[in-house]
Amino acid sequence: MTTFAIKIRLNRPLWPPLIAVLALATRIWGEPGLSQPHLNPQPRSAEETARIATARAAPKDFTFSEPFEDRPAGAATVPYNSGDNAFSHPAENLENRLDFELGRALFEKLWVASPSSTRASDGLGPLYNTRSCSNCHINDGRGHAPDGPDDTALSFAVKLAVPAASDARMAAIEDYLATAPEPAYGSQIQDFAAPGHAPEARIRVKYGQRRIDLIGGEASLRIPQLTLDDLAYGPLDNAVMISPRVAPPLLGLGLIEAIPAEDILALADPEDRDGDGISGRANIVWSVEYAQPMLGRFGYKAAEPTVRQQAASAFQTDLGISTPVFSDPWGDCSPAQTTCRKAQHGDADIRGYEADATTLDLVTLYSANLGVPARRNVDDPHVLRGKQIFHQAGCPACHQPKFVTHRLPDRPEHSFQLIWPYSDFLLHDMGDGLADPRPEARATGREWRTAPLWGVGLAQQISERAGFLHDGRARTLLEAILWHGGEAQAAQSHIRSLPVKDRHSLLSFLESL
Template sequence: MPRPRPCRWTRPSRLALLASPLAVLAAAAVPAADGPGLGDPHLSVVPRTAEEAARIAAVTAPATDFSAPERFEGLPAGGATVRAMTNADAFSQPSGNMSFERELDFRVGNGLFRKLWVSSPSSTLASDGLGPLYNARGCQNCHIKDGRGHPPEGPDDDAVSMFLRVSIPGGPEAAIAEIEDYIGTLPDPTYGGQLQDFGTAGHPAEYRLSVTYETILVPLSGGEVASLRAPTYEAADLGYGPLAPYAMLSPRVTPQMIGLGLLEAIPATDILAHADEDDADGDGISGRPNVVWSLVHDAPMLGRFGWKAGTPTLLEQTAGAFSGDIGISSPLFPDGWGDCSSAEAACRAAMHGADVGAHEIEQEGLDLVTFYSRNLGVPARRGEDDPQVLRGKEVFYDAGCASCHVPKFVTARLEDRPEQSFQLIWPYTDLLLHDMGEGLADHRPEGRATGTEWRTPPLWGIGLTEQVSGVENYLHDGRARTLLEAVLWHGGEAQAARDRIVEIPPQDRAALIAFLESL
């Protein structure tokens, strides 16, 4: 049976990659199997009682009866669940348990999320500071309707929510002897940490994204055949000279935004309980945490967000997107030129949109956008009691999918986040890194994540993708046009589960897809 071919990107990936200076601290924070684990400095946690811990262990145990839905299974976000709308606004509702007063903050944050920034100088002082190099003029431009992005479908497709990350190997040699699993990288000396495909007046774009596809046919049981598309990406029309030798590029489409605050509220110890770096239980699954440095808390933390779990908190994810994607400075990323490197002198010298000593978005605005992102509600399940859906759930478990796409958690009891506090949630992710094989490899490391590892993406809301976004695009680069295609690209630790789906009767595959579409 032909196997999906990797997306050929860069030169050979087995380079002598060196560790970053923060790697020593980050790796030291990775807990042993019987250690205390990482803390949650971003949360105001009320400790669990022994009785609560026992109740949580019971309610989050794997399913064993597939004749009926589990209790509360129709409410994937607990009390924060929202009704499943039938239009494109399904991902844009506030948490279902939000008070009226806090909903006002959500609405203001939504306004800032939808805001279109303009270049400086401008009479619109509250909205200037765009770029000078950027990928989008506002958050909503990439996270359209708070849903998934997609790769370009043709040369005239301007509704693309995709960019290329770029880095080169590097780091101080002194750290490499102490840290063996932390792979250091540095920004490209000319193009920074990601490539921007737009520029304000007088500033050429850094590149144009080009993608071509090769068709791969995969025979399935029952005489069915699936058609996959294997992408090849090119950073075309480079505007500032060549990339550095051995530059590593990786495509990224924007993920859906729902339920992020609930993922942030899962105790780190509960996530780390699923880690098994050495596959001690012999099931072939070796999930491991990405441990990254927090700018806010000045400490190593568990990475939760991004395709490789490279960011620990939503606040840092938000500030990083403002800087890298839009070129907007903030207290966390104070440079008015965003991601422009020192080699892009005109970009750094350009006028920015902040007064002296200020930022283009201040902490209050950053907090409001973060609050909005934290509280985008997860829609209720649809048809979870349908016999075909229940059969698909059983196939999901039998194939081993639930080993990485862990169905349920209970969030921490929180003092200041009532919407996320002590909720039974069903995100279908472990937030850990897994080797997904050569077919999906980008050969670009990020922190502890290797070039073949990716964070398990949550599956809640995945069945509403086309309704919200108008198209179906899955995986980190949007190559999969259907849920079945996404499954068939799985390799590495997920190879056995993928092969099982290939071999089962067609009606069971259809049941699996029906289950996923109900999430």
């Protein structure tokens, strides 16, 4: 691992991140590296390590595109199309298309409450946010925030937690922030309910405005103000911590899962020993499936370790559907919601769970193999100039352009691919403007996982209302940039000071991703 990490880290001093990696791994398991028990990777040869170092090196000449830059998911990249289904195609190198389409059908299926004659589709709720996965992940892309207090909150969720004294499972993890579900409402507000039950609350968002001066003009940022009206199960706990979220896009999740953990950890510099102002940290989370701590990769705070656990968590909290991973038939209903817990559920038949292992596996396969569209205009001079500005502003310090996935004999569609997600998958302090009070595992309220940028230029082609950032407050990519603070403040300030032409070039680059 040490030799590999030394070779791949080309744009920052190496020894502080490596010390942090080794120290973190030693604290958790007593030996370097983080376990990935769901994979069966082959070790890399010295020749492969050298090839990877060359492929991942930062560009020095911005007058032409890099090799394979137009194929952000490697052999899994799908041809670009201009429709709103551009994110919904199977990875180009996926052979198991039949199971993918079965997974799509389950992802789009409308679940119904129990009791029902449609036994294979019952078990919804009783409290829930949506009847279908695809209702939130619109066309497999991102959701949107309500545009105002009278708009619906579909594809928008409100997470809840209260502080907890400790979590014995994670006692060995330094800086772990223990939380528990809110006593009356659980871990998420469910704003829909089956007949005979009351929705937990009505979610409302209104916005203030903040003007930002730019060279050659100004921008207006929306400042969201969230309220929960008509609370049906009593007042919220005084210590409640609230975090609103829009549904994230589902691009390339299986490839992200296939990135070696040590490659992500090699980018961490939690003490900022190199003095560049960037101090990414790994989130370490509990794996329910493997009963051990694992590197978090998915979600706005990297709180989920695998695609399968992420899918199971969404079944539980968004739909109130039980799975082999989260088996409570009442979903996210709290112990205080006795009517919900005593209701008839959909797990009393041959399935055993409302979404059995086969269903969960098929939805996982579908989610893990949605193709990333090919880049557009990679050799356009404005795009290349924008890419240069992206690097000059220091954006790759967090939005790491490239990785090479594990060599995986059991998952050839994800195996040994040069991919361009533009994320380090680490936590970064993004400042007061984006902070909320709710931590997740090691992530504080100010820390967020670096958002992958692949496909970001197509977000509003997929869904014209798609918003950016964790709560969808940003309506444009420029607004998203202007919300960056904390560790990203220097990059944001650099971009604010750009001449209009250069700012447009930067946006052209982002729109090409």
